[in-house]
Amino acid sequence: MSLHELSAVELLQAYRARTLSPVEVLQATLAHIERWEPRLRALYAFDPEAALAQARASEARWRRGEALALDGLPLTLKENIASRGTPAPLGSAATVLQPAAEDAPPAARMREAGAVLLAKTTMPDYGMLSSGLSSFHPLTRNPWDLDKNPGGSSAGAAAAAAAGYGPLHVGTDIGGSIRLPAGWCGVFGLKPSLGRIPIKPAYAGRVAGPMTRTVADAALMMGALSRPDWRDPTSLPPQDIAWTALRRELRGLRLGLQMDAGWGLAVEPETAAAVQAAARLFEQAGAIVEPLQAFTTRxxxxxxxxxxxxxxxxxxxxxxxxxxxxxxxxxxxWAAGAAGIGAAELFHGHAQMAALREAAVSACQPFDFVLSPVSPVPAFKAEWASPINDPQRPFEHIAFTLPFNMSEQPSASINCGYTATGLPIGLQITGRRFDDLGVLQLSAEFERLRAPQQPWPQP
Structure with a gap:
């Protein structure tokens, strides 16, 4: 296996054993990126020299016996997660570029843990698309099929993870922006409970979360990312959570299976078959799977x-x-459609966040976890803004993901199969509020249950 393909867990083991160094791993990762990036276009503010300087400092810490939790592991951050000294265009050519004055909480935590920041990753304008289309960044493509979209808004993060740009990536999610691209790119993505990972700026539904090739690597990141930060007024109090304790007894667990969101695009047959097959694997392992009816409305x-x-x-x-x-x-x-909206309509619209939260929490309460598709459809045309490319119908593909942002529940995407043309299909696993570890554990159990995965795409 090439060095850039090694997981974070494997790299840390090799660093401890002195069989690999952070510098040689980063050099191998940079060489791999050089082969992929001219076609993939997943990165922003790519700075190999700065990354090499960080890797050399990490190597010195390992030699002194002073290694940090994630020391020497290659990392990317979505570009809307501020990192000191780098402008954050927010995916838009309309943004006035100014160097960030400080690290946002996720960037600070990863820097403190010794991860090597090699680049930021691309996103669409203001994060308002499930697409790699942007007025600022070049078009980001899906490594499984360069004619397809990686999804968004964590477009570059998902593409980079699938393409092997190192093991650790951080995205953000307000309606599916981690889980949708993770599903379409075949990687693991965790949208944690609101406040679990401090973020800045913080607002309703917005979270940061890990995007990795394995559940264990995401769990490893959670130990650093979940540390508290006063700058996020919604952040949860510190908790001693054994993030890497990923075994879970499946026998007797009650799992809801939702195949109809109540609105939006119909679930395509290949997606439905893959998700239902995943549910059967849980059943065969002793879980109780029951249907969950639609709980949101148009x-x-x-x-x-x-x-x-x-x-x-x-x-x-x-x-x-x-x-x-x-x-x-x-x-x-899309935005201009709101130009004539009055105060009453605005108030009613805002109230739907609470309505969605109450509906989701109530519907999920009878179950330990809920299974569903991440997206009703597989990856779409690279040049499109959404699977139907219609600004007047912008949310048709996020019917399964959006409710769990509003309900503040932890929710993950993990690959559960492939279309006939080889495109990944994402299974969404959702837990009760604050049971982030449970979602990681169930995802890790599914990782063990599922069939062998197709080889990762190569440049």
Whole structure:
């Protein structure tokens, strides 16, 4: 196995045994990126020399016996996670670029743990698309099929993880932005409970989370990422959680299986078959699987759509005309639909976040965990903004993911199969609020149950 393909767990074992060094691992990873990146375009602010300096410092710490928790592990961060000295364009050509004054909490925690930041990763304008399409970044593509989209908004993070740009990647998620690209790129992505991983800026539904090739690597990251930070007023109090204790008894667990979200795109047959087959594996291992009926409605989503359109429109309308013109046309068209919304409609739209939260928590309460598709459809055309590419119907593909942002529940994507053309299919595993470890454990058990995976894509 090539060095860039080794997991974080394997690399730490090799560093401890002195059979590998952070410098040689980073050099191998950089060489692999050079082969992939001209076509994949997953990275922003790629700085090999700065990364090599970090790797040399890590190597020195290992030699002195002073290694940190994640010392010498190659890392990428989504570009909207501020890192000191690097501008955050937020995926948009309309952004005025200014170096970040400080690390946001996820960047600070990973730096403190000794991870080697080799680059930031791409995202669409303002993170408002499930796509690798951006007015600032080049088009990011899916390594499984370069004619397909990696999804978003953590587009570059998912593509980088699937392509083998090192083991550790951090994305963000407000409606599916970790889980959707993770599902479409065949990697593991965890959207933690709101407040589990401190983030800045913090607002309703927004979280940061790990994106990796294995569940164990994501669990390893959680030990650092979940440390508290006062700058996030929604952050949870410190807890002593054994993040790497990933075994879970499946016998007797009650699992809900949701195959109908109540609105949005219909689940395509290949996706349905893969998710149902995953549920049968849990059943064969002793879990009790029962159907979970749809619990969200079209009116909830239309209200939420109006609220987010107006929020985005107010930001866009405040920009000078020449900067407005630089925003991706799809985003401008979507947001402009809110120009005439009044106060009553806005209030009703905002209230749908609470309605979604109550519906999701209530529906999931009878179960230990809930299984569902991540997306009803596999990866779509690389140049499209969404699976249907229609700004007037922007949320049709996020019916399974969005509710769990509003309900603040932990939810993960893990690969459960492939289409006839070889595209990954994501299984969503959702737990009760604050049971992030349980979601990791169930995901790790599924990782052991599932069939051998197809080889990772190569440049």
């Amino acid at each position: 009116s909830m989503i239309e209200g939420l759509d109006r609220f987010w359109r107006l929020r985005c429109w107010l930001d866009i309308a405040a920009l000078p005309a020449e900067r407005q013109d630089r925003i991706l046309p799809y985003i401008r068209d």
